[in-house]
Amino acid sequence: MSNELAQALSGALVLGSLYAVVGIGFVILYKATGVINFAQGALMLMGGFIFFSLHESAGLAWPLAMAGAVLIMFVIGALIYLGIFRRLVGAEEFTLVIATLGLSVCVLTVSLIIWGPGTRTLPETLSRSELFSIGNLGFSSVEVFSIVTALVVVAVLDLALRRTRIGIQMRAVADGPLLASLSRVNVHAMSAIAWGIASFCAAVAGVAYTMRLSADPAGMHALGLLAFPAILLGGIDSVRGVLVGGFLLALAQSSAAFLLGGEWSEVVAYALMLAVLVVRPRGFFGSRQAVRL
Amino acid sequence: MTTGENTLEGQATNVEVPPEAPASGASTAGRPSGLRSSKGYRLLAPFLPWLAGALALVVFANTASPYVLLISGTVLIYAISAIGLNVVMGQAGLVSIGNAALMAVGAYTTAILAKEESWSAFPLPIIISGVIGGLLGLLIALPALRLRGIYLALATLALQFFVVFAGDRYQAESGLLSGVPVPPLSIGDRYFVPGRDFVLLLGAFLGLTILVVRAMSRHAPGRMWTAISESELAATAIGVNAARWKLAAFVVSSAIIAVSGSLFAYYNQIVSAETFTIEFAVVFIIILILGGMGTMSGAIVGSVIVVSLPYVLTRLTGTLPSDGIGEWLSNNIFYVNNGLYGLLVLVVLLYMPQGVVPSVTGLARRLAHRGADQPRSSDRPARSAARPAVAKGDDKPAVLEVEDLDVMYETGARAVSGLHLRVEANAIVAVLGRNGAGKTSTLRAVSGFLGTEQVRLRGHIRLEGKDVLGSSPGRTAAAGLVLVPERDKVFPSLTVEEHLRLATSGDYRPVLEKPHFHRLRERLDQPAGLLSGGERQLLALATAAMLKPRLLMVDEFTLGLAPVMIQEVARVIRGLRDEGMTVLLVEQNAAAALELADHVYLMEGGEVVAEGTPAEMADRVTMTSEVTS
Numbered sequence: 001m002s003n004e005l006a007q008a009l010s011g012a013l014v015l016g017s018l019y020a021v022v023g024i025g026f027v028i029l030y031k032a033t034g035v036i037n038f039a040q041g042a043l044m045l046m047g048g049f050i051f052f053s054l055h056e057s058a059g060l061a062w063p064l065a066m067a068g069a070v071l072i073m074f075v076i077g078a079l080i081y082l083g084i085f086r087r088l089v090g091a092e093e094f095t096l097v098i099a100t101l102g103l104s105v106c107v108l109t110v111s112l113i114i115w116g117p118g119t120r121t122l123p124e125t126l127s128r129s130e131l132f133s134i135g136n137l138g139f140s141s142v143e144v145f146s147i148v149t150a151l152v153v154v155a156v157l158d159l160a161l162r163r164t165r166i167g168i169q170m171r172a173v174a175d176g177p178l179l180a181s182l183s184r185v186n187v188h189a190m191s192a193i194a195w196g197i198a199s200f201c202a203a204v205a206g207v208a209y210t211m212r213l214s215a216d217p218a219g220m221h222a223l224g225l226l227a228f229p230a231i232l233l234g235g236i237d238s239v240r241g242v243l244v245g246g247f248l249l250a251l252a253q254s255s256a257a258f259l260l261g262g263e264w265s266e267v268v269a270y271a272l273m274l275a276v277l278v279v280r281p282r283g284f285f286g287s288r289q290a291v292r293l
Numbered sequence: 294m295t296t297g298e299n300t301l302e303g304q305a306t307n308v309e310v311p312p313e314a315p316a317s318g319a320s321t322a323g324r325p326s327g328l329r330s331s332k333g334y335r336l337l338a339p340f341l342p343w344l345a346g347a348l349a350l351v352v353f354a355n356t357a358s359p360y361v362l363l364i365s366g367t368v369l370i371y372a373i374s375a376i377g378l379n380v381v382m383g384q385a386g387l388v389s390i391g392n393a394a395l396m397a398v399g400a401y402t403t404a405i406l407a408k409e410e411s412w413s414a415f416p417l418p419i420i421i422s423g424v425i426g427g428l429l430g431l432l433i434a435l436p437a438l439r440l441r442g443i444y445l446a447l448a449t450l451a452l453q454f455f456v457v458f459a460g461d462r463y464q465a466e467s468g469l470l471s472g473v474p475v476p477p478l479s480i481g482d483r484y485f486v487p488g489r490d491f492v493l494l495l496g497a498f499l500g501l502t503i504l505v506v507r508a509m510s511r512h513a514p515g516r517m518w519t520a521i522s523e524s525e526l527a528a529t530a531i532g533v534n535a536a537r538w539k540l541a542a543f544v545v546s547s548a549i550i551a552v553s554g555s556l557f558a559y560y561n562q563i564v565s566a567e568t569f570t571i572e573f574a575v576v577f578i579i580i581l582i583l584g585g586m587g588t589m590s591g592a593i594v595g596s597v598i599v600v601s602l603p604y605v606l607t608r609l610t611g612t613l614p615s616d617g618i619g620e621w622l623s624n625n626i627f628y629v630n631n632g633l634y635g636l637l638v639l640v641v642l643l644y645m646p647q648g649v650v651p652s653v654t655g656l657a658r659r660l661a662h663r664g665a666d667q668p669r670s671s672d673r674p675a676r677s678a679a680r681p682a683v684a685k686g687d688d689k690p691a692v693l694e695v696e697d698l699d700v701m702y703e704t705g706a707r708a709v710s711g712l713h714l715r716v717e718a719n720a721i722v723a724v725l726g727r728n729g730a731g732k733t734s735t736l737r738a739v740s741g742f743l744g745t746e747q748v749r750l751r752g753h754i755r756l757e758g759k760d761v762l763g764s765s766p767g768r769t770a771a772a773g774l775v776l777v778p779e780r781d782k783v784f785p786s787l788t789v790e791e792h793l794r795l796a797t798s799g800d801y802r803p804v805l806e807k808p809h810f811h812r813l814r815e816r817l818d819q820p821a822g823l824l825s826g827g828e829r830q831l832l833a834l835a836t837a838a839m840l841k842p843r844l845l846m847v848d849e850f851t852l853g854l855a856p857v858m859i860q861e862v863a864r865v866i867r868g869l870r871d872e873g874m875t876v877l878l879v880e881q882n883a884a885a886a887l888e889l890a891d892h893v894y895l896m897e898g899g900e901v902v903a904e905g906t907p908a909e910m911a912d913r914v915t916m917t918s919e920v921t922s
Contacts, residue, residue: 036443087643093443095642097388098582101575102638109632113625165798168791175784181767182740182776183795184840225571228447267458270451277448278436 005258006137012247012254014143014212017150018205018223019230019246024154025201026231027242028161031174032194034093035085038100040202041224042107045217047073047203048210049115052122062125062211070203077199078192085195086188089177112217121214128212146208153204157197158239170194226266229273235286244284343500350496354489363487368600369495370556373502375580375592377549380506382578383587384519385542391433391449393574394456395426395547399554400564401460402426404473407559415480419555426551427544434543445543453571460566472565475558487560498556502549503589509545572631579634582641585651603630691715691755692844692875693739698752700734700743700899708734709899712752716844716877721870723878723886725914726896732879733779735896736848738762739877740776741769757843773843779852782833785822789813792821792832796839809865810835827858834865844875851882863889883914 022040029037047069055065080103088099126142133139139147161167172180173190181187202224209220226249234245249269256268276283354362374396381389399422406418433452434445464470478485478494485491520527558564576599584595610626613619622629645652695714701707709731716722726732737743739754741764754762761769770776783792793801805814812831816824821832830850837845847866851859863885870876880886887893887907895903895910903913 036446084639084643091642091646094382094386094388095646097443097446098578099639099642101390101578102635102642105572105575105635106632106639109628109635112628113632165794168787168795171787171791172784172795175786176781178766179778179781179784182770182778183836184770185795187767225450228450232447263458263461266454270454274433274436274448274451277444281436281444 003136006135008254008258009251010137010139010143012250013139014146014250015253016247016250017147018208019227019249020243021150021153021201021208021246022205022224022227023231023234023242023246024157024239025198026227027237027239028157028170028201029194029198031237031239032170033081033085033089033173033191035096035100036093037198038097038225039104039107040198040227041221042104042111043073043077043199043202044206044209044224045220046076046107046111046206047199048206048215048220049111049217050203051207051210052120052215053115055125056120056122066207069207070200073203073206074196074200078196080199081192081195082188086191089191108217108221115215115217117217119214119216119219122210125211142212146212149204149208153201154239154243157201161239166190166193222266226269229269229276231283232273232276232281233283235283237287238283238285241283241285346500347496350493354492354496359488362489362492364601364604366487366492366495366560368596369492369499370553370560371577371580371596371600372593373495373499373556374550374553375577375584375596376499376502376506376589377546377553378577379581379587379589379592380509380546380549381542382581383591384510385539387539387543388443388446388578389449389543389546390446390571390574390578391430391452391547392550392577393569393571394449394453395430395550396554396557396573397456397460397564397566397569398426398429399423399551399556400475400558400569401463401473402551403555403558404475404564407476413476415478419552422555423548423552426554427548429551430544430547431540434540449574450571453569453574457566457569460564460569464566472563472567475562475564477562478559485559491560495556495560498552499593502552506545506549506589576634579638582638585647588651591651599634602633606630606633692718692757693877694753694755695735695739696753696755698735698738698754699750700731700738701749701751703748707899709738712899712901714894714901716875717892718875719870719873720891721866721876721878721889722892722894723880723890724894724896725880725883725886725910727881730896731899732896733848734899736776736846736879739769740774740846741766774846775837775840775842775844776846777830777833777837777848777850779848783821783824783829786820788818788820789824789832790817792836793839796836801839804835804839807868809861809868826853827855827862830854830858830862831865834862834869838869838874842874844877845869846877846879848879849881850878851880851885859885887911887914 022044026037026040029035050072051065051069054060054068055062058065060068084099084103085096088096091099126140126145128140128142130138131141131144161171169180169185170190170193172183172185173187173194177187180190205223206220209216209223213219227246230246230249231242232245233249234241234243249272252272253265253269257265260268353365357365374392378389378392381387402422402425403418406412406421412418412421429452433448436444436448464473467473478491483490485494580595580599581592582595583598584591584593606629607626610619610622613622615623647655693714693716695712698709698712698714699707700709712731712735714722714724714735724732724735734743738750739761741761743750750762752762753760756769756772756774759772761772761774764772784795787795790801793804804810810831812828813835816828821829824832834847850862850866854862859882866876866878866889878886878890887910890907893905893907893910894901895913903910905913
């Protein structure tokens with residue numbers, strides 16, 4: 001395996017883990033509240049910047065800064081529900097999509113006003129030099145950290161949804177909000193948690209991105225949107241599908257970048273998304289209802 | 294500052310007039326009758342708004358300052374684009390984030406053609422831009438057609454990246470990194486640069502766009518689009534080929550948007566991929582939201598607001614003191630200008646869901662009618678009225694007491710009137726009646742579902758002495774009321790075990806020990822969606838029982854069940870009563886209800902026509918009719 005190919009592969013694993021973690025937040029939110037969230041990229045960017053501020057400006061150690069950033073973003077997500085989307089419960093999908101577009105603009109603006117449009121580079125938190133290698137497939141500490149964190153978040157969330165009572169309640173809300181409220185499930189609380197989780201997941205990806213590269217508004221925003229092809233590939237309402245979709249997309253992008261050049265990576269992702277729309281709109285693992293017409 | 298005001302006013306008069314046309318053409322009712330009867334007026338009427346619009350535009354173009362004219366050109370181009378988008382979003386009810394991409398297609402096409410001697414003659418580049426835009430719309434919408442609306446949004450998102458990528462590549466290949474220059478638009482040997490003439494030309498294009506879209510929405514396509522956006526399923530059922538009409542909407546819309554992109558290229562005389570971002574696409578959605586989805590006047594007013602707002606705001610900021618908030622604003626004016634749209638969208642969606650224009654006209658209408666309005670207090674349900682904390686009876690209160698309940702729908706239809714109902718503790722009470730007798734309305738009123746709808750409720754509904762009239766379903770559930778609905782009584786993707794865990798934070802196993810729920814034990818790992826109708830009913834009753842309700846309401850438990858299963862479910866309900874539960878049944882199946890109940894109410898036409906023990910009611914039921922059927 002040539003060195004460049006190996007590099008592309010390890011890059012794909014890191015990128016795929018970011019897609020997976022953003023994607024699982026998206027899917028949980030979609031299943032619980034029916035909201036297709038276009039603000040994922042903006043939330044990711046905000047999470048990355050909060051991490052940057054806590055670590056750089058407030059001088060917190062990076063694990064603390066990370067915990068702080070993702071928790072703050074969880075709260076922000078819950079507040080977004082309580083302040084805005086609670087009032088839009090029962091609105092058409094159309095309205096909800098537009099509301100998330102508006103939200104995206106707002107979150108982006110607030111972040112840019114606070115932190116400015118420039119790219120910030122953190123001093124090295126975790127080593128960016130090679131930690132270990134399999135063949136000539138090398139991984140640095142920060143890459144390993146990024147992949148492991150993402151996998152842990154996805155696994156824990158998946159397990160929690162299936163095993164805990166809150167998880168079951170959230171799935172009940174996803175199945176039938178009306179029936180859930182009849183069964184004394186606090187639908188608003190569950191929806192707020194779902195928003196919190198979506199925002200938390202975006203922040204995890206934002207922090208991982210910032211640690212590995214830099215707090216780059218444009219890059220993070222674009223990556224948040226690229227989660228869409230990943231999600232569609234896996235199936236818009238499948239928690240586990242997102243994992244597969246994320247890595248598959250990252251692999252396709254890396255191959256494209258390797259074969260055709262870096263500028264093709266984004267286009268290939270969206271071409272793949274269109275292909276999925278044509279061939280199998282429910283993705284690999286999605287349910288039929290999600291695409292019903 | 295003064296110029297800023299002029300900007301707004303000027304543009305408003307300039308563009309608002311033409312779109313008034315459909316409204317005034319359609320409803321002549323408001324006009325003085327003397328004018329209406331005049332024959333000459335009638336002939337002229339359809340053209341008057343157009344004449345007025347054209348006149349206003351000419352006057353405006355000749356008087357406004359160059360600065361204002363420059364901005365108005367952009368307003369007009371945005372308005373054309375927004376009207377195009379409105380065909381898809383407002384009329385066919387689909388979300389598209391492809392506006393920027395389609396404009397870019399038109400703009401690049403124009404930039405390329407305008408350089409070629411043989412292709413650059415007006416209006417060739419504009420027409421070709423439209424055709425290419427339409428074709429691209431066809432291509433992109435094709436896969437999304439048979440899918441839910443949201444997939445079109447995603448397909449257009451992909452389009453965005455393709456077009457920007459292609460534009461970037463083209464600019465890189467041809468060495469025009471900062472943008473592709475576009476020669477000014479010329480008709481004959483007359484050149485159009487931003488200013489008076491260009492504004493007039495754009496006004497003509499806007500008029501043309503309005504004509505085209507109006508002609509379509511008045512004829513077959515428009516009606517099909519409306520049908521599809523109202524209910525795709527119903528439209529399909531009456532033979533509308535939804536996919537084909539959606540495709541047509543998207544193609545027409547794409548062509549118009551591409552034409553606006555072409556004009557945009559001529560206007561700015563440069564085309565750069567950087568302009569056509571997703572945010573740019575979102576701006577047009579925002580225009581429609583602000584102006585009010587579905588109307589052309591909304592699209593135009595929205596364009597005026599969105600284009601001029603940054604200018605107004607920037608000017609306003611200049612007048613603020615240069616410290617504190619003024620300083621902050623002027624430092625961040627660029628971001629504030631961009632972010633304001635997002636904020637506006639949320640505000641409009643939350644507080645004026647119909648958009649600014651309909652909300653404002655609605656408000657004006659309400660204000661005008663205020664004098665004639667009767668006091669609204671009588672409409673109010675009795676929830677704000679005296680709410681006795683305790684029922685008057687000093688003997689033990691019934692679990693449920695309904696007094697003088699009236700349920701009236703907005704249409705004036707009275708579903709329930711003067712209803713009295715009493716459910717004693719530890720009893721099974723059945724409400725019997727045919728379809729339309731008002732049973733379901735009663736049930737929905739008690740469980741709180743009507744409180745959130747456009748329904749007037751009057752009377753008292755007391756749950757253990759507490760008045761719950763008009764409470765939300767969540768409230769009544771918290772107050773101890775549990776409803777097993779007629780349909781959708783289980784969560785299809787949750788397993789039986791998960792249903793039971795949902796119902797209690799403690800141990801769920803005791804409930805399975807009860808003989809009547811034994812059946813569920815073998816099904817613990819099965820998703821409820823795979824259970825039979827009878828098993829679903831059992832599961833719903835089991836979880837309901839675990840919630841330890843003060844009152845269990847069961848809506849049509851016999852529906853769709855085989856007689857054997859009805860017997861089994863009836864045994865379960867009786868078993869629950871024997872354990873101390875209070876049950877209210879709403880039933881059409883008289884035989885089953887009479888066998889099970891301790892007390893029976895018979896409803897007809899929204900009123901209780903008889904009540905008594907099952908034995909007393911048995912004759913009455915068979916006498917009155919075939920309720921059993």
